Each structure stands twice: as C-alpha cells, then as structure tokens.
Amino acid sequence: MPIPDRTTIEAAHERIKPYIHHTPVMTSAGVDEAAGCHIFFKCENFQKIGAFKARGAMNAVLSLSDAERAKGVGTHSSGNHAQALARAAKIMGTKSYIVMPRTAPEVKKRGVRGFDGEIFECEPTLAARESTLAEVVKKTGAAEIHPFNNYEVIAGQATAAKELFEEVNDIDVIIAPVGGGGLLSGTALATKYFSPKTTVIAAEPEGADDAFRSMQSGKIEPSQSNSIADGLLTSLGDKTFPIIRENVKEVITVSDAEIVSAMRLVWERMKIVVEPSCVVPLAAVLKSKAKFAGKRVGIILSGGNVDLERALKLMTE
Amino acid sequence: MPIPDRTTIEAAHERIKPYIHHTPVMTSAGVDEAAGCHIFFKCENFQKIGAFKARGAMNAVLSLSDAERAKGVGTHSSGNHAQALARAAKIMGTKSYIVMPRTAPEVKKRGVRGFDGEIFECEPTLAARESTLAEVVKKTGAAEIHPFNNYEVIAGQATAAKELFEEVNDIDVIIAPVGGGGLLSGTALATKYFSPKTTVIAAEPEGADDAFRSMQSGKIEPSQSNSIADGLLTSLGDKTFPIIRENVKEVITVSDAEIVSAMRLVWERMKIVVEPSCVVPLAAVLKSKAKFAGKRVGIILSGGNVDLERALKLMTE
Incomplete structure (x- = not known):
C-alpha cells in the first residue's frame, strides 16, 4: 500500500464513521484571549476510548x-x-x-x-x-497493528483533521502533537488534500524532541523519552517520517512546565479533561505568540485519558 | 410580576440568546452502562462563566x-x-x-x-x-438581584431545560440539583410548559436536605449547610418553594461520598470538568437505579467552576 491519497482517506472516513464519534469543535474566549489568536479545538478527548486513536x-x-x-x-x-x-x-x-x-x-x-x-x-x-x-x-x-507506522492507521488518524476542515473554514495553521507521528502525518495528509492553504506545524515535548532533531538531520533520530507527555515519547517511523518531512513546516518544542500550564488553562477555562500529551500544541502556541498572532489556528486535542491522581500531582507541584 | 408563564419564559429565552451559549447535550455509553438508563446531559458547565447562572x-x-x-x-x-x-x-x-x-x-x-x-x-x-x-x-x-428568589432569574434558568426539550424528545424524567431552588423551579416550569409528560425530580446533598424536609413539612425549612456541594447549601425562597412544591415529584438525597463517586465517573468517562454541586443529580440516579431503569433521563449539569486542587483532592482521597 502506498502513502494514503485523498481517496484512501475519504474511504477510511466512510468505513469508520459508524464506529466513531464525530467530535465537537470547541472555542474559548478565555483561551483565545490568553493566546492572542482564534483557536478551534477538535475535541478528540471526547472520541470513543477518549482519544483520536x-x-x-x-x-x-x-x-x-x-x-x-x-x-x-x-x-x-x-x-x-x-x-x-x-x-x-x-x-x-x-x-x-x-x-x-x-x-x-x-x-x-x-x-x-x-x-x-x-x-x-x-x-x-x-x-x-x-x-x-x-x-x-x-x-x-x-x-x-502498529500504533503509528501503518498506512491504514495513518489514514484513520487523518479523518480528525478532515472533519475539522469540513466544519471550520480558512484555518491558517493546524497543529498536532508528535510522538511516533501517526496523528501528525495523518493531519499533514488531510491538510494537503482538504485544506492545502493551511500550514502544518508539529508540537513536541523538549524532553522527547526526536522529531525536531529528525527534521534538522534529515534522518530518524531516537527519542530520549523524558517528559510528562507520556503519549509522545516514541520515535518516528519509516512510514510517518517521510510524510512529516515533506508536509510539516516546523516542530515547536515545549517544556514540561509549559505543558502543565496549558493543561491547567484548558481544565479551568474550557472545563474539559485533557491529558498532558494533548495540550502540547496549545503550549506551543502560548510559547510562540508572535507566530500565531491574530490567526485562525486549528488544534487537535488528542485525548483525555489521564489518571486523576497524576493530574493532581502535576498541577499542584 | 406573577409566576413566569410560558410566554414569559419564551421571551426571556429570546432576550438572553445573544449573550449566552446554546450548550451541547452530551451522552456517554460508559455512564449509561453504570447507571442502567439513557442520560442526556445538558452541559451548562460549558455555559458562559461556567454555569447556568x-x-x-x-x-x-x-x-x-x-x-x-x-x-x-x-x-x-x-x-x-x-x-x-x-x-x-x-x-x-x-x-x-x-x-x-x-x-x-x-x-x-x-x-x-x-x-x-x-x-x-x-x-x-x-x-x-x-x-x-x-x-x-x-x-x-x-x-x-437575588440569586434565586426572583422571577426574572427563575425564568432565565428555565431556558436550560427548554433547550434540552427542544433538542431531545421523549424525556421521561428530568433531574435538577436544588439549593435555593432557582434552577429547579425554572426546570419545573419549563417542563410544565414544554414537556408536560416529563416527571421532575430534585437531587440534594444529605447534609443540606432542607428541600427534602420542606417537601415533607409543607413549609420552608432552614438548611444545615454541611456538604461538599457548596452551590447547594442555601434554603428555598418564598418564590421558589411554591413552584417546587406544585411541580416536583420528589427530592432524592445523596451523601458526599456518593457525590464524589459520581464526580469521578463524569471526569473519567465524559472527560469534562464539573463541580460537586453539579453531579448531585447523577449521584441520585446511581443511588436509585431501579427508579430510573431503562428510562430516558435529562440531567442539567449545572456548572464546572471548581478549584482543581480541591476537586482532585476530593476524588483521590
């Protein structure tokens, strides 16, 4: 099977529709004010099993x-x-x-x-x-069924961004978190086919910045795996990296403290439960405000599966 | 001004529409399984300022x-x-x-x-x-502007249930939490005018069971105010009590432990942030499963404004 094309992603979407939620897109005046841009959150934390996966x-x-x-x-x-x-x-x-x-x-x-x-x-x-x-x-x-280095999986993950583009017009930038790159490569392909004027940016924890380094070196770098964003600790795969390399403009890295701060903002202002990995893109926007000032930004909120005990510890330490 | 009638509530709704969110109705297979009925949550935790108020x-x-x-x-x-x-x-x-x-x-x-x-x-x-x-x-x-003992306030709170009835048909029972009774009396009036076949039930913390006692005695009883549900500690008012007395079938009381358990279920399964007062109706359903078995139950999720540290401590102790 080659890299998923437009038809493959459309077929994947039709195939899975009966079994997944069409998740809501949420906006928040409070978060927009903090970020200085207009953010459309595709809420995959409300997806079946609590994540885009x-x-x-x-x-x-x-x-x-x-x-x-x-x-x-x-x-x-x-x-x-x-x-x-x-x-x-x-x-x-x-x-x-x-x-x-x-x-x-x-x-x-x-x-x-x-x-x-x-x-x-x-x-x-x-x-x-x-x-x-x-x-x-x-x-x-x-x-x-590999978690990310699998074209059928990538085509499935692409449908989250596809739904976002179908619901919200004129998104300037879309940001996805990157671990192994399944969501990011799917998002990049969906953008290429369904919203080609939109820029794709990746967000990654500093402590697992292998995608950032891979983009610099041009080859897949191993991950050091040191971040609270436990869904983003894996390295890229030989199927995800070429897609990312060709279609993603840049990778922004954020610290664990920035991740916790973004997580707190989402819990308090949007009243939704998100896991640390999920708010890495928002942390990237809050860190690089000048880059996004006044823009329409799409963010895939990837998931909400977090132990409440762990969340308490993170947000009160 | 007399007790709000159908026209008054419709006028209130038109008046406030430009300034409030039309909040989503959420369902959860996981919560339905735990509860043994089909629950439609009117998510006022996503309302402006995080609550129906x-x-x-x-x-x-x-x-x-x-x-x-x-x-x-x-x-x-x-x-x-x-x-x-x-x-x-x-x-x-x-x-x-x-x-x-x-x-x-x-x-x-x-x-x-x-x-x-x-x-x-x-x-x-x-x-x-x-x-x-x-x-x-x-x-x-x-x-x-009294928080609840005010007919304009009651007419405004009634619009949450009105929206729920407009979106979901054939609700058998609707449950609202009761403190001073503004939301409950508004919900009762909206039900009377817009979904008269629906039964109205109130849910209240055991440690502040003044509405339960008021329904027994036929007069407004003072509240002892001892519960983690800090939005529900006030007594009924002379405007809310007569509406409640006439239109609410029963008051179910729940313990703080039952409230915490319901809160944890909502955070973990629905991925949304709710305050203790807000989950009192769900706690009532989980406590009285036989009463609701197989029914279509509407619940007003009243709000999500909670200190995260406090909420997480409650749920992890």
Missing part, C-alpha cells in the same frame, strides 16, 4: 480480510492505541493481544481489559515491547 | 429599566451567580456590587473581579450576607 485502529481492523481478522490483532502501545485496538477487535468479534509497558497508567490498563483485550506486560523500552509482541504474534498468528 | 442573571439585568440599571446591580452569592451578575452588568455597561462569603473559592472571586465586579466579603452566614447587601444597596441605590 479510535480512528486509526478502527480503520486498520476494518481493512483486514476476514481470514486475517479471525486470528486476532496484536500491538504494543503505551496506552490509547491499546484501548483503541481492543475496542475495534471487540466490535468486530475478534481477539486482541496488547503488549504494554508495566509502567502504563492503570486507567489505560483497565480500559484494555474493559474491551476484553489480553495484556502482556513488558519493560518500558522499545526493544522489550517489540520482542514481546513478536513472540505473541508468532504464537497466535495475530495481525500486528 | 449566566442565564438568570442576564435575564434579570436585561429586564431592568434603563434608569434602574444605571445605578448598578447588587447581590449576595457563594459563587456562580456572583460571576454571572458581574458579567451581565459589564455587558450592559453598569456596575455590580457582589457580597461574597470570605470562604468562597478563590477561582470564583477571580471570576467576579475579571468582570470588574466590586466584592464585599462577609461571614459565611445568610444573616451576614443579607445585612451586608442591605448596606451596599442603601449606599449605592443598586437593584438587588
């Missing part, structure tokens, strides 16, 4: 042949993709095998078990995740 | 004559009505004088100051509030 996983599972799907699906994921894949498998009547780092938030493990996903815990390193998953796939014959 | 205060200020309004408006309020009145006054270019208990959450005081309201702090008793306000009104000539 419901889109990509659903598209990937729906795109399998019946024979493939019957053997189940497997993945390694620090959280939201895990729940998303377990949910998609349950909807389609098949099994899911989920490799998770033992450090993953309890709320995310509960979510996977709630969709009858079978969890395999491993050490919180990429090597441990991959080797554990390889074993599981070998034993079960399950189809591996 | 924006409706009643706006209607009251818009209903004054120009000469009355020029002298400013005053009230005593533990929080949301204070911000709502300050906002309405600012929009209409007049002054607001707000008597607040010194124990009111800081986030609510900041909100009042943000709308240029002048705050007069007093002891957290009804007597202290009333005497302080009487002084302020005497000195300034301001029009007193």
